[in-house]
Amino acid sequence: MATPEEDVRMAVDGRQAVVVGVDGSEQSRTAALWAAQEATGRGLRLVVVSAVHGPFPELVFTAGAAPLPEVVDEDSVRAFAESHLEEVADECREFVPDVEAHLLPGRPAEVLREVGADAELVVVGWSGRTGLAKALLGSTAADLVHQGDRPTVVVRDSGALGQAVVVGVDGSPSSGRAADFAFDFADRHGLRVVAVHAWADAVMPVAVPELGWNHDWDAVRVAAGEVVERELAVRRQRYPRVEAELAVAFDSPAHALLEQARGAALLVVGSRGRSAVRRALLGSVSHAVVYHAPCTVAVVHGE
Secondary structure (H helix, E strand, O other), X not given: OOOHHHHHXXXXXXXXXXXXXXXXXXXXXXXXXXXXXHHHHHOOEEEEEEEEOOOOOOEOOOOOOOOOOOEOOHHHHHHHHHHHXXXXXXXXXXXXXXXXXXXXXXXXXXXXXXXXXXXXXXXXXXXXXXXXXHHHHOOHHHHHHHHOOOOEEEEOOOOOOOOEEEEEOXXXXXXXXXXXXXXXXXXXXXXXXXXXEEEOHHHHXXXXXXXOOXXXXXXXXXXXXXXXXXXHHHHHHHOOOOOEEEEEEEOOHHHHHHHHXXXXXXXXXXXXXXXXXXXXXXXXXXXXXHHHOOOOEEEEOOO
């Protein structure tokens, strides 16, 4: 049986919408405006969500510049959240006319997972700065990246929009979904795609001991490159306006992606590889890029 909190959250419809979480921080405001523009480009509604979860501490220490009360209880938290939520929603309406704003009970990651279960996209800012913002949002970005089911975008305010979408490709279904997301985004925003295929030779014999150090790695690279090129060829036909190039790096996947992402508009990765071996090779690539990327990151979840 659903709890009263779950009943309230289930009443919010995230279908045919971009869902964005806000927490009172400037980062979440930036994320909301990014989400509003993306909703417009996709012809979708925008659902702006703020989550409040108790119990609340009696005292919250904040930066001197933050206009927040020193004594925080549930009423003051709700008042702050409602005020900021409406303010952000009004700003978003300058970009997309159909905006809903909801202040919902529960932990932010749980709320966004439930509201965004059927959404086209779930968007959050990287982190909040103030004590109250952290109480409202916490590690929501990390939780959604690792436990969410829908494509999740973690927005960073990196200044001007770059000219490229960087995507990790390895021939797996997961990277195929990431490539679809990257090409679609690039097509709508007039950007080019840089598909990164990374090799870390030192890891291979450890992860696949039956191949050993004397395996013909040049042949392996060529075969893998052909798989990835075929993957890109399908997307080039589907999105003829998008200029795309393959960057092969003899490096760890996470490091190669982070290097290519300097100055990019978006970095896209899949959340899972195709097998236990693939997961061993990729490790926590999505975790690494979300924490260290110089630009906004999209993590595309899949089966």
